Amino acid sequence: MSHGASDRSSVAGQLEQPAGPVLAVRDLRVAFRTPLGLAQVVNGISYDVEPGKTLAIVGESGSGKSVGTLALLGLLPSGVANVDGSAVFAGRELIGLSEDQLRPIRGAGIGMVFQDPMTSLNPVLTVGRQIVEAIRAQGTASKGAARARAGELLAEVGIPDPASRLDAYPHQLSGGMRQRVMIAIALAGGPKVLIADEATTALDVTVQAQILELIQRLQEEHGTGVVWITHDLGVVAGIADHVLVMYAGRCVEEGNVDELFDRPVHPYTRGLLGAMPLVDDPRPARDRDPLATMPGLPPDPVALPPGCAFYPRCPVRADTRCADEVPPLVSVAGSGDAHRAATFYAPEGA
Ligand SMILES: Nc1ncnc2c1ncn2[C@@H]1O[C@H](COP(=O)(O)OP(=O)(O)O)[C@@H](O)[C@H]1O
Ligand SMILES: [Mg+2]
Numbered sequence: 001m002s003h004g005a006s007d008r009s010s011v012a013g014q015l016e017q018p019a020g021p022v023l024a025v026r027d028l029r030v031a032f033r034t035p036l037g038l039a040q041v042v043n044g045i046s047y048d049v050e051p052g053k054t055l056a057i058v059g060e061s062g063s064g065k066s067v068g069t070l071a072l073l074g075l076l077p078s079g080v081a082n083v084d085g086s087a088v089f090a091g092r093e094l095i096g097l098s099e100d101q102l103r104p105i106r107g108a109g110i111g112m113v114f115q116d117p118m119t120s121l122n123p124v125l126t127v128g129r130q131i132v133e134a135i136r137a138q139g140t141a142s143k144g145a146a147r148a149r150a151g152e153l154l155a156e157v158g159i160p161d162p163a164s165r166l167d168a169y170p171h172q173l174s175g176g177m178r179q180r181v182m183i184a185i186a187l188a189g190g191p192k193v194l195i196a197d198e199a200t201t202a203l204d205v206t207v208q209a210q211i212l213e214l215i216q217r218l219q220e221e222h223g224t225g226v227v228w229i230t231h232d233l234g235v236v237a238g239i240a241d242h243v244l245v246m247y248a249g250r251c252v253e254e255g256n257v258d259e260l261f262d263r264p265v266h267p268y269t270r271g272l273l274g275a276m277p278l279v280d281d282p283r284p285a286r287d288r289d290p291l292a293t294m295p296g297l298p299p300d301p302v303a304l305p306p307g308c309a310f311y312p313r314c315p316v317r318a319d320t321r322c323a324d325e326v327p328p329l330v331s332v333a334g335s336g337d338a339h340r341a342a343t344f345y346a347p348e349g350a
Contacts, residue, residue: 021048022192022225023072023110028085028095030064030071030249039301042068043249044085047242049193049225054216056228056236056257058272059246062298065229068249069195071095073110074102090192108138111186115198117178121170127154127181128166134188153184158214176207180214187218194219197229212239233272237261245269248298248309251329255339265332265341267314308343316345 030042042064049055057065070076071083072094087094089109094102106112114120122130131150135141141149147166154162157180170178179199186194196215200208216239219226228239236243237257244254245268253266264270271294296313299305305312307323314322321344329342 019051022051022090023049023227024086024088025072026086026088028068028071028087029083030067030076031082033080033082034302037302038082040304041249041301042071043304045244045246045249045251047244047251047254049227050241051192051225052219052223053241054219054226054228054239056230056240056243057246058230058233058236058243060231060298063246064249064301065231065246066197068246069112069197069227069229073106073112074099075106104138107134107186107191108189109191110193110195111189111191113179113182113186113194113196113199115201117175117182118170120182121178123170126167126169127173128168131166131181131184131188134185138189149188150184153187154181156187156218157181157184158210159184174207175203176210179203179207179211183211183214183218187222190222191224193225193227195227195229198231199228200235201230201232208235215239245272248304249301250309250326250342252310252343253339253341254329255332255335259332259335259339263332263335263339265339265345265347266310266343267316267345268310269341270347271315310343314345318344 025048026046028042028045029040032039032041045064045068047055057068059065067076071081072087072089074097076083083095085095089105094105097105121127128147128150131153132143132146135146135149136143151162151166154165159165159177159180165173170181173181194215200211203211212235215226218224228236230236240257242254243257243260245252245266247268253260253264253269260269261273264273294313299309299312305323307321307325308314308317308327311317311322317323327342327344329340331337332339332341
């Protein structure tokens with residue numbers, strides 16, 4: 001799979017040629033056929049996932065974060081979801097592949113960890129059996145070899161006494177331990193990309209920090225590209241290299257993490273970061289829950305407004321242009337291409 005990259009570096013005669021993204025998503029669109037009409041849930045998302053780096057996709061509930069990643073692996077209900085655009089993984093276009101072609105890519109190419117390990121794990125099978133199945137789904141390992149590998153994976157994700165934990169059932173483990181098991185299953189195929197979708201949302205803060213640390217360590221050891229999906233911008237600062245902020249199925253702002261946190265431009269991002277008071281709230285920014293205090297709701301994906309999707313909630317909207325035109329995602333002045341935003345608003349000093 002890495003032939004292309006090594007050919008290029010030998011042609012260039014350089015050893016330190018950057019390998020390029022392992023996953024490149026371009027203009028991804030997902031619409032659902034619903035009784036009320038076409039729900040346009042993902043409306044042209046583009047991003048790169050680099051080996052060993054973390055891309056955070058942030059946005060409030062319903063912004064299309066999960067649908068946009070499930071679409072890559074053909075995990076949306078067939079017959080009702082229209083998926084368009086491109087997603088090239090390790091040189092191969094994923095969009096349009098059949099179920100049979102995608103199955104080996106799930107797990108061995110792209111691993112996924114979801115929010116609720118209690119519903120993702122099978123309650124009637126031991127965790128050892130579930131990891132063994134994930135290992136054997138990838139190839140021809142014997143039962144004995146797969147069980148030995150399962151024990152190694154449990155050790156790798158920081159589960160104490162892994163040999164005896166193989167025989168535990170999910171309900172015998174804590175929430176944090178169950179999430180570690182899910183990570184072990186996701187790692188069983190040696191994925192190049194790990195998609196963690198609200199993977200720590202159900203965990204208390206201490207356990208959340210341990211899981212974040214674990215993923216960072218595994219990422220360093222294996223050079224995995226991580227897509228970290230969350231509604232919680234607070235988690236992102238410590239782990240992401242690049243941040244993409246989604247609103248109503250579009251990217252409203254993206255940039256490298258320092259740039260985006262230091263100089264947020266889009267009123268939505270500024271609201272999330274407390275850089276712009278959205279309602280009269282005397283408390284300091286760190287004590288507010290920005291999503292709870294942002295008035296209004298995202299638009300109905302069946303009836304997207306013609307202009308900026310954030311227009312109805314925007315505290316600094318201009319009444320004509322913002323209502324009529326979708327602001328394009330363009331480079332923020334002075335940022336090179338490290339920071340882009342989709343707004344007609346230009347904050348002072350940004
Ligand atoms: N099978 C489906 N049919 C119709 N709409 C759906 C379906 N699955 C998800 N949606 C809608 O897609 C939107 C985005 O959902 P999702 O990607 O889960 O949001 P997020 O992960 O950002 O919270 C929501 O409005 C949701 O109701
Ligand atoms: Mg989701």
